[in-house]
Amino acid sequence: MHLLAIVAHPDDAAIFCGGTLAKHADRGDRVTVAHMTRGEYGGLGSQSEAAVAETREAEARAAGEVLGVDDVTFLDFEDGRVTDSLANRLLLVDVLREHDPDLVLTHFRDDMHPDHRATAGLVTDAYYMASLPLCETDHPPCDPDNVYHFGKPTSSFEPETFVDVSDHLDRKLDALERHESQVEFLVEHGGIDAEFDNLAESLRAEGLVLGKQAGCTAAEGFVPLHETARDYLD
Amino acid sequence: MHLLAIVAHPDDAAIFCGGTLAKHADRGDRVTVAHMTRGEYGGLGSQSEAAVAETREAEARAAGEVLGVDDVTFLDFEDGRVTDSLANRLLLVDVLREHDPDLVLTHFRDDMHPDHRATAGLVTDAYYMASLPLCETDHPPCDPDNVYHFGKPTSSFEPETFVDVSDHLDRKLDALERHESQVEFLVEHGGIDAEFDNLAESLRAEGLVLGKQAGCTAAEGFVPLHETARDYLD
Amino acid sequence: MHLLAIVAHPDDAAIFCGGTLAKHADRGDRVTVAHMTRGEYGGLGSQSEAAVAETREAEARAAGEVLGVDDVTFLDFEDGRVTDSLANRLLLVDVLREHDPDLVLTHFRDDMHPDHRATAGLVTDAYYMASLPLCETDHPPCDPDNVYHFGKPTSSFEPETFVDVSDHLDRKLDALERHESQVEFLVEHGGIDAEFDNLAESLRAEGLVLGKQAGCTAAEGFVPLHETARDYLD
Amino acid sequence: MHLLAIVAHPDDAAIFCGGTLAKHADRGDRVTVAHMTRGEYGGLGSQSEAAVAETREAEARAAGEVLGVDDVTFLDFEDGRVTDSLANRLLLVDVLREHDPDLVLTHFRDDMHPDHRATAGLVTDAYYMASLPLCETDHPPCDPDNVYHFGKPTSSFEPETFVDVSDHLDRKLDALERHESQVEFLVEHGGIDAEFDNLAESLRAEGLVLGKQAGCTAAEGFVPLHETARDYLD
Amino acid sequence: MHLLAIVAHPDDAAIFCGGTLAKHADRGDRVTVAHMTRGEYGGLGSQSEAAVAETREAEARAAGEVLGVDDVTFLDFEDGRVTDSLANRLLLVDVLREHDPDLVLTHFRDDMHPDHRATAGLVTDAYYMASLPLCETDHPPCDPDNVYHFGKPTSSFEPETFVDVSDHLDRKLDALERHESQVEFLVEHGGIDAEFDNLAESLRAEGLVLGKQAGCTAAEGFVPLHETARDYLD
Amino acid sequence: MHLLAIVAHPDDAAIFCGGTLAKHADRGDRVTVAHMTRGEYGGLGSQSEAAVAETREAEARAAGEVLGVDDVTFLDFEDGRVTDSLANRLLLVDVLREHDPDLVLTHFRDDMHPDHRATAGLVTDAYYMASLPLCETDHPPCDPDNVYHFGKPTSSFEPETFVDVSDHLDRKLDALERHESQVEFLVEHGGIDAEFDNLAESLRAEGLVLGKQAGCTAAEGFVPLHETARDYLD
16 A cells, blocks of 8 residues: 655654554555655744755655655645645646555645645645546546545644554654754744644644544544445444 | 444334444344334324334344344333433443443434433443443443444434445345334324335435445444544555 | 526536526526536546537536526636636626526535635625626626525535425436436546446435435535525424 | 424513514414423512512513413423423423424523423423324324424524514514513523623614524524425525 | 734724724723725725725724724725735735734634635734744744634624623724715625614624623624633633 | 532542642632542442442542642532432532532533533533522522533543643642542543553643643643633733
């Protein structure tokens, strides 16, 4: 199986679905993380956007390695300036077709961050067009099975699908620590994202609370684009 | 695995979860249907309650046979008069302990029918007490894994868990037809339950719409009491 | 009375509100269907977009005839590429003014299909501007009474207004069958829309379930943009 | 047509549905108001319960006269002590059968006042049993068409059905003023019900806001137990 | 403390938050109202857009004086044509930075009016970018504490935060009356906004109903972008 | 100010509102915790109910001391058998009157635990009757200002009011540890409440997540029975 996570910024994969990616990678699934931007706005002002981007791309690659991600790519959108346009939608259609995933993981439409919201819109709309033969792009049509949206449990996001990441929470937090440039930034500029001295402690608490909600030690939560039926109750 | 469906009236099992019961029975799970009442109010007035009860008990047994149910029991509550009292809750605690199921299926708390609502309340509250060693009843404590609630897709019930019953819809409708005494009754007294000349046609339509919602031909829908985590996205 | 349905694709009118349109037409209301696009993406790849568009326009005209639609028009937007821009909004303002309807029927804002969503946005925003004298377009201001949104009962759409189409369900399905080019397409590319071998069977099931919800044999469901008061309870 | 409003306390009919009752009475519908209690707890302590009950019964009769109510009855439950028991449900079954209404108006299940909530539960559950031939009470079975629930727009109650009472708001307020014993009581003991010096001003404001919501000058709002289909959009 | 209200049209500040602005001004807070547009579409057709804009700007300044607003500004967007683009978002980033407020008040994202919706989107997205050092505009970064959204109680807007404006309701209505050009316009073109002969009466009713909901005589309601904790229950 | 927390079981006060109680106690507010039951069902079977009750009462008193609670009382209901009857409601009316609190804290009506639900029902209904002079009990009428409901963030409970307990989280956890008899019990019988080896770790995670939601380090969440207005935005 091939999972493709499409995230807005370099640290979003670890934050939102790092445990799930690691778990799928561990069982041999192919895992790709495509970053819309290099997060070049995530600097304190003493560095140029280019320098921030370079640092954060490296951090994303290091975090991907921790998680066992097979392919870490960057889609060259600009941080803070992702827009949900028809042209960008077609770019995403081709991204989907190029990677031809079974499942797509991305942000959700009502996320408060504008880049997250635009990414969610582009990915889900591209998902509807990716299978159309007459919508031509560089790669041939593809037809992923479903899209799973992630978000913060502290936003309006209400997860319906929980993945048990009890055995992968430590790895998620390890991946998070690869994004060391963001620690100081979030303390200064993260707004509600930076109340904790220790971002890892915050994510750990979220994992435990979601786990409690779902009957396991630690979990990550998702909302599927389409409901799916299961074979038996369990 | 042992599934215990606790339903208010003789035809509720076929109507609400007949496909799911048949499917589990087919793979070898143990399936029990416990009826709170014999549905003795479900007569046109020309018969006594006792005669109606006898007819409907036989229909429930015939339907259970069609579905492959292992055990069809009756709990001797009175139709239209199930009440959510502490005494009745303790009776249900002992019912759970006697059958010691892995999963319990029952109505949901906001169902419009008073017997359905009382049954849902009794079962879920009994579920919380069934494991307590100091709450003594005839049978020893038990600890079912979860409760799944069912309801009409046309009520306020919103299913979250869908079971693919594409291959069992015909059997569900076959079981429904065992409840032949109810056809005339529902046409006369069923209120909103009897718009269709053919109750089977109505249930078939519901199965198809739920199936469409969940990506398969036909489905039944449930709301779990507790969320559960899964191991992998699929 | 004049009803104007503004739909994204040629088969949307029959699918979403065919029974209601036929019923209004039958009592002598004027009924117009304006198609944003000709659905030219709805081909299997063996035909050009132009050929698909030609086929589907003809199908829409045939379906409109079945439903008794007075006027079938095409607004020349591109399939899969309808965007909710200010320029397009002004185009829709003029469409509303040209047709001067009493009621407008269209998609709803949270539909999952991007063209449906863009159409819903354009129409409702145009509705707010169509009455403004200082917002000048080719036709004079108009002031429709209300907008009714339609959607799939299997999406997040929750109908509040139900129209009894018990006597028009067959005609709706007859109109649907005029869109014969889409049968093969939807089976191949319809995703969740194509689980049924027979699209007509799916729509029939939806009509029956909505009818059951509303106390009649078959219904179509809508969400009004503005609530309206009634004179008496009934 | 016969409307039966079943309310917990003497002033509830005027407060919650006085305009609608007056409007139906004006066009010749038969209108009955059945009061569960005489509101004997609604005194300041200087009077006995019996004296309060006498005063309030007279006020309810005077208000009923203003509204054009045909029949004002009292069901002899105790104020503040209405309970949702099986025995009381059967009493309500017989009340429904005795009056044999087409429509029933009553409180809603999640109202914060315990008497309102118990009344709502008793009435809706009795509604399900009133048509059953084998559920025997003093009067023969009846089968009302629907139940409409009312509540305060300032509670969790969210009206879906609006009745235009623009021409009957003054009469509603006139009826309200018949309950003069409650003015002082509510100021002293009404909690959140008594913020306004002038209760009539409060009800007038609610009517105007509901009217604005529904496109008329003044409205009252209801939630139907069962959805109903309409013939045409308007 | 500095409050900045960013509203789409000249009369929106008085309508949606006039009481709150007056109350904060009275205790010495700095209050700024920034108008996206001059409301130049709000004319009957006998005047040019420019003439309407001039009239309405003067009305907004007069209303601001009544409310005690320190600074009334106009951002030069076009009425009916505010779009939620990246370029406009950057303009709003600079507006926030120029005024450097502690709190921002604006419309909510699901308002039905397109200008209100676009304004809400621009302001909340700008709020996320205003603190970023690498997002350069004319003024230095700023970091407001929170955004409060307002809307009509008759829309889908559900207020969570209530401000007691019992002592400022008269002043709000006084400010409203400064917008005298809109009285005739709204009667002709206001749609659901103009059911009342007297707009002031409508707003007064809304204030009373919100007040009743919140335990005071009159209130205005808001939804905060971010929840905030309080120190003690009260 | 006097806060009265009415909880079902001995450990509920620490779990649900321990931080808030400690904070109010610290500033000199009077704090009372009334326990409906002594939690005598919370034993492993090796002890009698009486022995369990004795142990847990002592634990509750020790926890109350840690939190600075002024008065710890027990209302002598039976664990697992609290019922929402009229007689019990009157008992609670007298409990409210005896303690005459300004604010009441208790469970919420849709909690999954039957004792929690019954307690919530009894307390809120008693709250409506406690002020009525004609409803006579042992103590004179009282009129608390509001009721605040608490619940688990992992249930359907959605807090609207957050109290910053950043400086009192350690004390809450310290109080929790006084309930040492429950650690083994919850591991064996706690169902979804016992996923964590360490209950304190679970509560700490919940406090951090609620804190993140509310912009502080740690919080507890409540739903007020009545909304309240505030004087100013902040």
